[in-house]
Amino acid sequence: MCDTHALLNAVGIPKMQVPPAEPFVLPALQIDRDLDSLKIKAHLENIQAFGGSAFVVDKLSVDPHKLTLAMTVTVPSLYVVTDYDVNGRLLLVPLRGKGVFKGNFSE
Known part of the structure; x- marks a missing residue:
C-alpha cells in the first residue's frame, strides 16, 4: 500500500x-421486505x-465516449458491527430481536 492510500484511509x-475509508460508517439503515417466504x-x-x-479490482472497463466506468x-x-432491532417471519418461524450484531465475512 502506498503512503497516499494509507493517508486517505486514515483521514479522508x-x-x-470525503470521510476516511476505514471504518465505513452508515448512521442508519431501514429494511422493510414483504415476500412470500420472508x-x-x-x-x-x-x-x-x-x-x-482492501478491495481488489477484478475487472475494469472505461468508455471515455460515454463517460462510463464499470x-x-x-x-x-x-x-461489520451494528445495533439492530428486527421483527419479522422466515417461512413460519418468527424473527424478533434487538442487540448488537458483529459479523466477519470472508471469501
Whole structure:
C-alpha cells in the first residue's frame, strides 16, 4: 500500500468532505421486505464496516465516449458491527430481536 492510500484511509479528504475509508460508517439503515417466504422489518444504527478499503479490482472497463466506468471488485474480508432491532417471519418461524450484531465475512 502506498503512503497516499494509507493517508486517505486514515483521514479522508476533509476539504472535499470525503470521510476516511476505514471504518465505513452508515448512521442508519431501514429494511422493510414483504415476500412470500420472508417478511422482515429491521432498523440498523451505528453501522461500521472494516476491511472494505482492501478491495481488489477484478475487472475494469472505461468508455471515455460515454463517460462510463464499470468495475467488478472483491472485498477479501469484511468485519461489520451494528445495533439492530428486527421483527419479522422466515417461512413460519418468527424473527424478533434487538442487540448488537458483529459479523466477519470472508471469501
